[in-house]
Amino acid sequence: MEIVAQAAQRFGNAPALITAGRRWSFADLHADTARIAAAFEARGVRRGDIVALVAPNSVPLVLALMALMRMGAVAAPVNHRFPASHVEGVIQRLKPAMTLDATILDAFVTDALARRDAAFVATTEMERPASIIHTSASSGKPKAALHSLANHYFSATGSAQNLPFEPGDCWLLSLPLYHVGGYSMLYKCLLGGGALAIPSPDTSLAKSLAGFPVTHLSLVPTQLYRMLRASGGPERLRSLKALLLGGSAVSPALLDEAIRERAPIYLTYGSTEMSTQVTTSPGPVTLARGDSGAVLPWREVAIAPDGEILVKGECLFMGYLDDGGLRTARDAEGWFHTGDMGELSEDGRLTVLGRKDSMFISGGENIHPEEIEEALCSIEGIDEAVVAPAPDAEYGARPVAWIEARSNAPDDAAISASLAQSLGKLKTPVAIHRVQEWQTLPGSAKIDRGWYRKLGESEKG
Known part of the structure; x- marks a missing residue:
């Protein structure tokens, strides 16, 4: 039946x-x-x-x-x-x-x-x-x-x-x-x-x-x-x-x-x-x-x-x-x-x-952006985060972050200090960008991570 x-x-x-x-x-x-x-x-x-x-x-x-x-x-x-x-x-x-x-x-x-x-x-x-x-x-x-x-x-x-x-x-x-x-x-x-x-x-x-x-x-x-x-x-x-x-x-x-x-x-x-x-x-x-x-x-x-x-x-x-x-x-x-x-x-x-294709190597260490994103979102006032690699002459690549933050979120220096303590210096983003509206996939509410990865590739190391 x-x-x-x-x-x-x-x-x-x-x-x-x-x-x-x-x-x-x-x-x-x-x-x-x-x-x-x-x-x-x-x-x-x-x-x-x-x-x-x-x-x-x-x-x-x-x-x-x-x-x-x-x-x-x-x-x-x-x-x-x-x-x-x-x-x-x-x-x-x-x-x-x-x-x-x-x-x-x-x-x-x-x-x-x-x-x-x-x-x-x-x-x-x-x-x-x-x-x-x-x-x-x-x-x-x-x-x-x-x-x-x-x-x-x-x-x-x-x-x-x-x-x-x-x-x-x-x-x-x-x-x-x-x-x-x-x-x-x-x-x-x-x-x-x-x-x-x-x-x-x-x-x-x-x-x-x-x-x-x-x-x-x-x-x-x-x-x-x-x-x-x-x-x-x-x-x-x-x-x-x-x-x-x-x-x-x-x-x-x-x-x-x-x-x-x-x-x-x-x-x-x-x-x-x-x-x-x-x-x-x-x-x-x-x-x-x-x-x-x-x-x-x-x-x-x-x-x-x-x-x-x-x-x-x-x-x-x-x-x-x-x-x-x-x-x-x-x-x-x-x-x-x-x-x-x-x-x-x-x-x-x-x-x-995290995603295999989002992992990158910095100074010989495997970096999973999702680990850094999770640490960012554990900070009060940060609701969403995306991390991507940016070219770096010394390390090959370093993490860069985009965050959606409320008014009670710490400033960039305090965020970096918190991450350095919890994750270490190598995984701490070298730049933090605050966004009001995310770039999303066509016809979807999902964040377009590929778009941010390309944006990270254009950052100056």
Whole structure:
């Protein structure tokens, strides 16, 4: 039995989707997605065809993604915030059988749900391609990661063994569906029986938490920082069963603050290629240890001799789509090289040290910018930091920092003195620049680290 039909059989009238105006049960999902799948087939979409969807989070998008899941087509949600030329380039490379933007998608789903004929051919083959999720790229074209149904199934199953999501629970869809963290929520819902709350795109996080019976929440550190300072934010976070925190490194100061507020933080490390989570805290963290939790079921992690994090397992994607072909991106032993540097403790906990391609050598010593950024963000008044190398005649390269600082932050001399004491002189930035607004990746809120690296290369040593 395919995944949506099985969810309807298991969970029946339990809530599956919740909006401000309506609730869908799992039985409703079964009926509605069957109609939409039939409409796709009527438009000529067949098993294995790619369908691109360029739209923000919405009920029609969720229903369409589940319908494509059921019929064996390959869903490719695309970042609608990309510039039009960028979206056009992505579509040209995908060569989809069908492309739907937000307006066309809404009309297509509305028309499909008005039809009585819901006959379509469901598929249950686990190894078939199911989705294409694009990875972030600082320049050039983003990579198209192809996942199988099995990848998403085992990802959700392994996550649930550590962090259950069951009938009566509600997870706020706070991440975009064109990111693997957002898309994975569909499988967590269908396999676990919890409901997804879908806020309107213009609703703030704080207002969404106040308007839905949320028990589970996924955030990146910037969102956590804002929630801890929002009116009633700490109390609302405290009421959750679980707050999954990932996406980027979290500063010790922010984590300590969340722990003091008794927010049920689960730290996680993951990637698009591994269908989202790789490691997660076994329980709510009570101490800022610096690790990203333990390896979840159906995943394997190893550390290469040079310190790079290697991953494999049932969750590892099928490969990248390149010019119509599939590149597996695995080494001879089946490992995927993440590009992240890390350490694995004897008890199986992973500590992420930073990106391999961001590391540089200064005076013969390996410098990880993330270590310096973490130290900067531990200083009161500094909210965000980026560190990159600048050429230096004596050392080869020295670190330069850009910081987002509040009025209570120390001056540059005091910051340098603090870092020299905690990290040593070699890791102390030779220059500190204060920014009001960050340079971000196209169509994303992520800081464009490549841009700052190039800026560092232009600094005078």
